[in-house]
Amino acid sequence: MVEFNDIHKRFDNNDVLTGINLSIQKGRTTAILGPNGSGKTTLIKILLGMNHANKGEIFVDESNIKNNWSYRKYIDYLPQIANFPGNIKVKEIIAMIKDLRSQPTRDEELIEYFELTPYLNIKLSHLSGGYKQKVNLVLSLMFNSPFIILDEPTSGLDPVSLIKLKDLLKKEQANGKTILITSHIMSFVEEISDHISFILDGKVYFDGSIEELKSTTEETNFEYAIANLLKNHHA
Amino acid sequence: MLKILKYSFFDLVRSRWSYVYFLFYLLLSSVLLFLNNNISNAIITLLNVVIVLVPLIGTIFGVMYYYDSQEFTQLLLAQPIKRKSIFMGQFLGVATSLSLSVLLGLGIPFALYGLFQSNVIFDFLILIVVAVFLSFIFSALAFNIALSNTNKIKGFGYAILLWLFLAVIYDGAFLIALIYFQEYPLDKFTLIATLFNPIDLSRILILLKLDISALLGYTGAIFKDFFGTLFGSLVSFGVLVIWVVLPLWRMVRQAKRKDF
Amino acid sequence: MKFSLFIFCFISALNYAYAQNRTIEVCAKDCEFSSVQKAIDQAQSGDSIFIQKGIYKEHNIFINKKSLHLYGEEGSVIDSKHKGYGFKVEATDFSITDLTIKNIEVSYTSDYAAIYLFRCFDFKLKNITLRNAFFGFLIEKSRNGLVLQNDISGTGDSEASSGNAIHLWDSEEIEVRDNHVYNMRDGIYIEFGSNNIFENNDSHDNMRYGLHFMFSNDNRYSNNIFRNNSAGVAVMFSKRIVMNNNVFKKNWGTASYGLLLKEINDAEIYNNTFEDNTVGITADGSTRITYRENDFINNGYAVIFIGGSYENNFMKNNFLYNNFDLSYSGGLNDNSFDNNFWSDYTGYDLDKDGYGDVPYRPVKLFSYLVNNTPESIILLRSLFIDIINFSEKVTPIFTPENLTDQNPLMRKVQW
Numbered sequence: 001m002v003e004f005n006d007i008h009k010r011f012d013n014n015d016v017l018t019g020i021n022l023s024i025q026k027g028r029t030t031a032i033l034g035p036n037g038s039g040k041t042t043l044i045k046i047l048l049g050m051n052h053a054n055k056g057e058i059f060v061d062e063s064n065i066k067n068n069w070s071y072r073k074y075i076d077y078l079p080q081i082a083n084f085p086g087n088i089k090v091k092e093i094i095a096m097i098k099d100l101r102s103q104p105t106r107d108e109e110l111i112e113y114f115e116l117t118p119y120l121n122i123k124l125s126h127l128s129g130g131y132k133q134k135v136n137l138v139l140s141l142m143f144n145s146p147f148i149i150l151d152e153p154t155s156g157l158d159p160v161s162l163i164k165l166k167d168l169l170k171k172e173q174a175n176g177k178t179i180l181i182t183s184h185i186m187s188f189v190e191e192i193s194d195h196i197s198f199i200l201d202g203k204v205y206f207d208g209s210i211e212e213l214k215s216t217t218e219e220t221n222f223e224y225a226i227a228n229l230l231k232n233h234h235a
Numbered sequence: 236m237l238k239i240l241k242y243s244f245f246d247l248v249r250s251r252w253s254y255v256y257f258l259f260y261l262l263l264s265s266v267l268l269f270l271n272n273n274i275s276n277a278i279i280t281l282l283n284v285v286i287v288l289v290p291l292i293g294t295i296f297g298v299m300y301y302y303d304s305q306e307f308t309q310l311l312l313a314q315p316i317k318r319k320s321i322f323m324g325q326f327l328g329v330a331t332s333l334s335l336s337v338l339l340g341l342g343i344p345f346a347l348y349g350l351f352q353s354n355v356i357f358d359f360l361i362l363i364v365v366a367v368f369l370s371f372i373f374s375a376l377a378f379n380i381a382l383s384n385t386n387k388i389k390g391f392g393y394a395i396l397l398w399l400f401l402a403v404i405y406d407g408a409f410l411i412a413l414i415y416f417q418e419y420p421l422d423k424f425t426l427i428a429t430l431f432n433p434i435d436l437s438r439i440l441i442l443l444k445l446d447i448s449a450l451l452g453y454t455g456a457i458f459k460d461f462f463g464t465l466f467g468s469l470v471s472f473g474v475l476v477i478w479v480v481l482p483l484w485r486m487v488r489q490a491k492r493k494d495f
Numbered sequence: 496m497k498f499s500l501f502i503f504c505f506i507s508a509l510n511y512a513y514a515q516n517r518t519i520e521v522c523a524k525d526c527e528f529s530s531v532q533k534a535i536d537q538a539q540s541g542d543s544i545f546i547q548k549g550i551y552k553e554h555n556i557f558i559n560k561k562s563l564h565l566y567g568e569e570g571s572v573i574d575s576k577h578k579g580y581g582f583k584v585e586a587t588d589f590s591i592t593d594l595t596i597k598n599i600e601v602s603y604t605s606d607y608a609a610i611y612l613f614r615c616f617d618f619k620l621k622n623i624t625l626r627n628a629f630f631g632f633l634i635e636k637s638r639n640g641l642v643l644q645n646d647i648s649g650t651g652d653s654e655a656s657s658g659n660a661i662h663l664w665d666s667e668e669i670e671v672r673d674n675h676v677y678n679m680r681d682g683i684y685i686e687f688g689s690n691n692i693f694e695n696n697d698s699h700d701n702m703r704y705g706l707h708f709m710f711s712n713d714n715r716y717s718n719n720i721f722r723n724n725s726a727g728v729a730v731m732f733s734k735r736i737v738m739n740n741n742v743f744k745k746n747w748g749t750a751s752y753g754l755l756l757k758e759i760n761d762a763e764i765y766n767n768t769f770e771d772n773t774v775g776i777t778a779d780g781s782t783r784i785t786y787r788e789n790d791f792i793n794n795g796y797a798v799i800f801i802g803g804s805y806e807n808n809f810m811k812n813n814f815l816y817n818n819f820d821l822s823y824s825g826g827l828n829d830n831s832f833d834n835n836f837w838s839d840y841t842g843y844d845l846d847k848d849g850y851g852d853v854p855y856r857p858v859k860l861f862s863y864l865v866n867n868t869p870e871s872i873i874l875l876r877s878l879f880i881d882i883i884n885f886s887e888k889v890t891p892i893f894t895p896e897n898l899t900d901q902n903p904l905m906r907k908v909q910w
Contacts, residue, residue: 011494045494045495050494051494052492052494069315069316070315072315073315077313079309079310079313083310084307084310085246085306085307097314099238100238100239100316101315282876283876286878287878402879403878404879406877406880407879407883410864410874410879413868413871414864414868417867421870422870425870425873429873438877442876446747447875447876449749449773449795450818450872451875452872453869458873
């Protein structure tokens with residue numbers, strides 16, 4: 001579904017990505033992992049066209065995304081840090097995004113699901129981090145697109161909401177959607193994803209299923225397996 | 236783009252600053268008209284204010300709006316919308332709301348005063364046209380500066396510097412050149428130097444329309460010969476249009492290349 | 496008996512004289528005359544000629560050395576049909592009143608006038624209306640006349656095809672009062688004349704000057720209004736002219752001014768109003784002139800000095816809202832400014848004596864720059880210019896050091 005071919009990216013003098021080759025398969029859930037600053041978010045932004053790769057190509061459904069923006073209609077994207085204009089109400093921002101995209105939505109269902117109804121008339125600047133993230137989730141998931149990209153979806157969520165999110169994602173998987181996530185919560189990743197891509201030093205250091213990861217690293221625990229990857233690398 | 240224009244526009248129209256800006260012009264032109272009783276003088280005083288203030292407010296407002304709405308921009312960037320649409324929409328939102336403040340602020344008192352029956356209406360129209368052009372030009376320049384500078388302080392600094400350059404320093408250099416080369420024929424030079432600065436061009440366009448142009452003497456006659464012709468008007472408005480289009484073109488290019 | 500004879504002789508002489516001073520009537524029909532010229536030819540000195548209502552198509556009507564009194568009524572019109580003069584007069588003690596004369600021939604070689612006076616003394620021209628005049632009244636080598644309440648207008652086409660409304664040449668002691676002159680070349684023109692008085696005239700929309708002096712000393716003009724002329728008044732090569740209580744208004748245009756003084760000595764200019772002119776006064780080579788209690792309002796320049804002007808004194812004038820109060824080239828040349836009111840003055844009066852404590856500098860840096868580099872006028876109303884004007888005001892570097900009003904008034908002069 002998505003092919004990354006030799007993606008390079010540098011910011012000023014900092015080489016972030018130095019040749020990423022990766023493919024994301026349709027109908028599966030892929031987690032992109034890596035230490036802080038490894039370029040996970042950058043890679044996602046490049047996929048979405050928000051950042052520009054210095055070198056390399058990306059194909060979505062076999063068409064090059066360069067100078068093309070319409071493929072993004074079929075992507076739901078949850079940005080990492082939910083920065084909203086402060087002086088707008090929750091209701092208004094949802095209406096606005098709906099208006100801007102003019103695609104069918106399921107916002108009411110999601111608002112109810114995340115229990116946001118009492119907060120619809122509150123200004124975004126008055127919301128707590130967790131509720132902002134919930135609004136963020138509603139905004140990104142309401143278009144019901146076949147491809148979902150979630151950048152740190154768990155940040156700020158309390159355990160109840162986290163479980164709700166997991167349930168929701170599992171439902172989406174059952175519906176055959178393709179999901180791409182990044183997260184630092186390893187249990188969440190382990191529970192949700194079929195496929196792991198580990199990025200280190202700007203390259204894909206490991207790419208395979210959780211089982212393959214465990215057997216390569218000879219660890220039974222997923223979290224340790226990841227840590228093992230890092231340790232071996234530095235050794 | 237129209238939808239983004241709509242949101243930016245209404246966002247700005249609701250903001251306090253638009254009202255302050257609108258009320259300022261309303262008050263200024265009411266006072267000038269109803270206390271002065273001389274429309275030509277009122278227009279000259281307004282000219283003085285417009286050519287200084289419209290660029291200044293346009294620049295500051297443009298930069299401020301860009302930095303203030305970065306979150307909104309981020310949100311929009313995540314949506315399947317063309318970047319060009321996002322930034323053009325925001326720019327047009329700023330420029331039209333500023334223009335509207337000037338237009339209504341100056342227009343309402345003039346209309347109440349009964350301007351539309353008098354023949355000063357053309358002088359007034361050119362003042363409005365120039366004010367609108369200056370709003371567009373300087374918001375476009377402001378967006379350019381803001382897009383190229385992630386650092387807010389730097390962005391504001393460059394914006395003020397740009398305004399200072401076009402409103403003051405340029406004329407200083409112009410004057411020095413005139414004095415230094417006074418033995419040479421300077422007609423063409425003055426004409427061209429004026430065309431290169433939108434503030435100077437606007438000033439001259441209005442001055443030539445008013446009685447005061449008689450003060451410009453021989454030099455004024457040359458300008459009148461040029462701007463008075465169809466060709467001259469086309470050139471001057473062409474130049475103003477270029478002053479809008481060129482920064483916009485760069486803005487769009489810059490926006491396309493930028494990483495967010 | 497001797498006595499009664501004397502009485503008889505006296506009465507018959509009186510009778511004879513009375514019979515001599517008769518009134519001849521001219522009208523289209525049923526009168527003694529239907530032609531003004533024929534009536535004049537038949538009349539004798541001392542006679543009056545009443546021209547009745549009607550249009551008389553005559554030109555070059557000649558009054559030759561007869562003291563006649565021509566008068567008309569409402570609707571008495573002489574139509575010259577664009578042929579030559581209206582009247583030509585060489586006479587003493589005569590008058591023409593209450594008449595309309597129109598359609599005087601335009602010529603590039605002869606100065607055709609509605610009424611041409613040559614060597615006339617003790618005359619009166621009153622309440623005459625001239626329409627489509629080339630020249631209006633052309634008065635040469637004449638003395639002691641009255642020109643009163645006339646209304647003179649031309650076609651106002653171009654300067655070359657127009658003459659002057661009231662033109663005095665080599666004439667003395669003429670009073671020109673209450674006339675209304677417009678759409679001519681010069682409203683009033685005077686050359687080689689002295690002791691003339693011009694009062695209460697309204698001169699407007701003329702293609703050259705409202706009033707024009709050449710080589711004429713010892714004249715006075717007062718209470719006139721000069722508005723909307725190409726230029727208001729030009730006083731050239733003349734001495735001892737008194738100019739007071741006139742209004743110079745809206746003489747607006749690239750080369751226009753309210754009052755031009757060229758090579759003028761010993762003039763007095765007081766209680767005049769200069770309003771909305773491109774330039775209030777242009778003084779070129781003018782010496783020993785007193786400017787007192789004049790108002791300069793809303794002019795481009797209030798006063799411009801060109802060339803060597805010496806010993807001019809400005810006192811108690813009001814300079815109100817002019818773009819430039821003064822443009823000045825050369826040194827101070829004993830000219831002085833004292834006790835004037837300047838609307839641009841921003842000083843203070845701590846001791847409350849009515850005079851500002853800081854001297855006022857009437858020459859702005861910008862007017863100094865424009866003087867040296869005329870092209871720099873193109874920066875008029877630029878913010879940069881406001882800034883340098885301000886800094887020059889605070890610390891003068893370029894503008895003439897001594898050119899100041901040491902005692903600027905804090906309040907407007909009332910006069």
